[in-house]
Amino acid sequence: MKQLKKWMLGATTAACAMYAAGSAQAVEIEYWQYFFEPRVKAMETLIENFEKANPDITVKMTHFPYADYRTKVAAAIPAGQGPDVVQLFYGWLNDYVNAQLIQPLPNDVFPPAEIEAEFFPMVQAMKRGDQYMALPTAVRSLALFYNKRLFDKAGIDGPPKTLDELVETAKKLTQKDGAGNLSTVGITTGMNAQDHHWFREVLIRQFGGDPYMDNYKKVNYNTDAGKAALKYYSDLEFTHKVTAAGFMDEPQAAFKAGRAGMHIDGSFRIGALNKVRGLKWGVAELPAAADGTHSNYSSYWVNGITSKATDEKYDAAVKFMKYVTSDEAMQVWLDTVGELPAKPSAAMTEANANHEVYGPFIKGLGYAKTTIFANESGQRQALMDMVGRMRLEDQSVDDSLAQAAGEEQKILDDYYN
Amino acid sequence: MGIYKRLSISQKQIVWAWGLLAIPIVFYVVVRFYPTANAILLSFQEWNLLGSRNWTGFDNYVKLFSDPTFWKVFGNTFLYLILGTPSSLLLAFVIAFHLDKLRFMHGTIRALYFLPFMTSAVAMAWVWRWFYQPVPIGVFNNTLATFGIPQIPFLNSTTFALPSILAPAIWAGLGFQVIIFMAGLRAIPQTYYEAARIDGISAWETLTEITIPLLKPTIVFLVVFSSIGFLRIFDQVFNMTTNDPGGPLNSTKPLVLMIYDTAFNSFDMGYAAAQTVVLFTVLLVVSLLQLRVMRDK
Numbered sequence: 175m176k177q178l179k180k181w182m183l184g185a186t187t188a189a190c191a192m193y194a195a196g197s198a199q200a201v202e203i204e205y206w207q208y209f210f211e212p213r214v215k216a217m218e219t220l221i222e223n224f225e226k227a228n229p230d231i232t233v234k235m236t237h238f239p240y241a242d243y244r245t246k247v248a249a250a251i252p253a254g255q256g257p258d259v260v261q262l263f264y265g266w267l268n269d270y271v272n273a274q275l276i277q278p279l280p281n282d283v284f285p286p287a288e289i290e291a292e293f294f295p296m297v298q299a300m301k302r303g304d305q306y307m308a309l310p311t312a313v314r315s316l317a318l319f320y321n322k323r324l325f326d327k328a329g330i331d332g333p334p335k336t337l338d339e340l341v342e343t344a345k346k347l348t349q350k351d352g353a354g355n356l357s358t359v360g361i362t363t364g365m366n367a368q369d370h371h372w373f374r375e376v377l378i379r380q381f382g383g384d385p386y387m388d389n390y391k392k393v394n395y396n397t398d399a400g401k402a403a404l405k406y407y408s409d410l411e412f413t414h415k416v417t418a419a420g421f422m423d424e425p426q427a428a429f430k431a432g433r434a435g436m437h438i439d440g441s442f443r444i445g446a447l448n449k450v451r452g453l454k455w456g457v458a459e460l461p462a463a464a465d466g467t468h469s470n471y472s473s474y475w476v477n478g479i480t481s482k483a484t485d486e487k488y489d490a491a492v493k494f495m496k497y498v499t500s501d502e503a504m505q506v507w508l509d510t511v512g513e514l515p516a517k518p519s520a521a522m523t524e525a526n527a528n529h530e531v532y533g534p535f536i537k538g539l540g541y542a543k544t545t546i547f548a549n550e551s552g553q554r555q556a557l558m559d560m561v562g563r564m565r566l567e568d569q570s571v572d573d574s575l576a577q578a579a580g581e582e583q584k585i586l587d588d589y590y591n
Numbered sequence: 592m593g594i595y596k597r598l599s600i601s602q603k604q605i606v607w608a609w610g611l612l613a614i615p616i617v618f619y620v621v622v623r624f625y626p627t628a629n630a631i632l633l634s635f636q637e638w639n640l641l642g643s644r645n646w647t648g649f650d651n652y653v654k655l656f657s658d659p660t661f662w663k664v665f666g667n668t669f670l671y672l673i674l675g676t677p678s679s680l681l682l683a684f685v686i687a688f689h690l691d692k693l694r695f696m697h698g699t700i701r702a703l704y705f706l707p708f709m710t711s712a713v714a715m716a717w718v719w720r721w722f723y724q725p726v727p728i729g730v731f732n733n734t735l736a737t738f739g740i741p742q743i744p745f746l747n748s749t750t751f752a753l754p755s756i757l758a759p760a761i762w763a764g765l766g767f768q769v770i771i772f773m774a775g776l777r778a779i780p781q782t783y784y785e786a787a788r789i790d791g792i793s794a795w796e797t798l799t800e801i802t803i804p805l806l807k808p809t810i811v812f813l814v815v816f817s818s819i820g821f822l823r824i825f826d827q828v829f830n831m832t833t834n835d836p837g838g839p840l841n842s843t844k845p846l847v848l849m850i851y852d853t854a855f856n857s858f859d860m861g862y863a864a865a866q867t868v869v870l871f872t873v874l875l876v877v878s879l880l881q882l883r884v885m886r887d888k
Contacts (some may be wrong), residue, residue: 273641
């Protein structure tokens with residue numbers, strides 16, 4: 175009996191020791207992102223590669239529908255129940271950093287000087303003090319999509335290179351029915367889609383302005399440049415009548431249906447357009463200003479390490495972060511999702527830069543700016559209402575712009591004070 | 592167990608009654624009363640869902656009452672109520688009154704009126720949204736254009752957008768109201784009508800002196816019920832104006848959409864809670880007023 179007791183004690187101790195050793199060997203970290211099939215597939219590939227290289231770490235991915243994602247993350251992370259590594263939209267980072275829910279990336283593994291040398295410059299928005307809080311795998315930029323069939327039919331040889339050419343091209347592409355109603359628009363319009371980015375970061379800059387000051391805390395577009403930009407933008411609809419707001423319900427729907435000659439959209443639209451049968455489309459860089467000025471807007475999702483990851487989980491999370499921000503991971507992301515690599519070394523390879531679809535977007539990244547939003551939907555609404563007032567209440571360019579600048583400044587003041 | 596055994600039968604019955612009643616009570620306390628109390632508390636705080644909740648006193652309410660958007664939205668909410676409740680009730684009554692007298696295909700027609708009530712509000716809102724589109728995809732405008740009539744900017748106009756959104760909401764609720772009205776009509780004893788006929792009372796007088804007064808409980812129920820529905824309108828507006836939520840220029844935004852926007856786009860939870868408390872108060876006051884006004888003397 176005594177013998178048996180001793181043996182059992184020994185066996186239990188051995189089992190405990192083995193279990194402890196086993197758990198020390200296999201660290202499991204949790205990764206969260208929103209559900210978009212190619213993104214999930216790309217991440218599965220990355221996790222597989224990462225686990226092969228690091229057999230002692232397993233990564234568990236959880237994804238949620240996009241509509242719930244922001245709320246789910248915001249509810250889970252403060253409760254200490256969420257992921258160790260999380261994907262966040264760059265614009266949300268501020269709130270997470272202020273609430274100390276995101277840990278800075280260690281300087282020895284992610285030296286800021288190296289990041290600044292390797293990544294596209296807009297990634298610097300992720301720096302707080304002398305440390306980076308989060309980094310993207312992929313970035314998105316804007317370009318001009320155009321319908322090749324409609325171009326051929328109108329006898330236009332290629333996409334417009336300048337803003338003036340854009341107006342002329344749009345005029346040729348616009349078609350009206352017998353009653354004078356638009357049946358095909360030259361270019362889509364709608365501040366609700368990507369146009370508010372085009373206006374903010376591209377048109378205002380091209381007309382010689384700088385849309386914000388003080389690190390995006392102060393609105394600076396109620397200027398002559400802003401007025402010229404708004405006049406150019408609203409003239410498309412109200413003077414040249416080459417477009418109409420709400421045509422075919424949504425700008426991208428009009429383009430998909432072949433009822434729009436041109437459409438400004440982000441690189442994330444590529445996948446959806448590839449699925450449209452019978453649509454022959456091309457991509458070009460956003461048209462330059464008369465003096466040749468180019469600009470673009472870039473946005474991105476970043477990966478960050480949450481405050482939940484400690485000790486060996488933190489080390490594993492750092493290793494995982496290092497991998498998902500590597501050139502290899504960026505190429506996987508580009509091939510699977512169609513989103514552009516966040517580093518010139520991965521983006522500017524000959525094959526990528528000369529790619530007929532990705533090329534124009536990648537060129538745009540070189541001179542793209544990233545708006546730091548306090549409340550993107552609120553700030554977008556200010557610009558939508560700006561054009562809405564001109565359409566529905568005949569407000570002048572100057573008054574409407576001034577009112578929009580005031581509304582947006584109020585949102586920024588409420589947020590930062 | 593010993594204590595339970597010593598109880599008398601009536602005491603045991605009380606224990607069981609409370610035991611069973613406790614389930615819904617606990618349920619209500621956990622999923623209704625606690626969150627409600629918490630929301631009222633939150634309306635005096637500032638919270639972005641991530642950081643800590645900070646007390647701000649009446650700041651949220653001060654901000655709310657000095658926000659011109661809030662007053663616009665407040666007006667819209669009542670516009671939905673003032674336009675929606677009378678027109679839907681009148682329509683439902685007229686339909687129910689005539690349907691009640693109809694024998695031919697009675698069941699089928701009743702089912703047709705009830706069908707929209709069973710349809711998902713989201714699906715219906717999207718179908719109507721497409722109906723309202725300008726040429727070349729909107730049914731209404733395509734028809735107008737065929738006859739050479741200028742297009743109506745249903746959803747792209749500050750004047751037409753709110754009634755355009757209200758129309759499918761009224762249509763969707765119609766089936767339910769028709770059924771309730773018909774039940775009310777059937778409950779009126781036939782003897783009153785027979786007596787009226789013998790006395791040679793006109794059809795109009797029969798309607799105003801017998802039918803409508805005796806329908807009062809039904810009308811009170813429907814007025815309160817549909818008022819709450821219109822004050823809380825959200826699905827139709829949200830789905831029909833996703834391009835410009837509550838637009839154009841806030842002309843269709845109801846209070847619930849503003850709450851949603853403040854909470855889940857601006858992540859300003861305290862401010863959203865203050866709006867919720869205001870909505871709650873409005874609903875309470877309107878319901879109590881209606882019950883009082885329409886109470887039997």
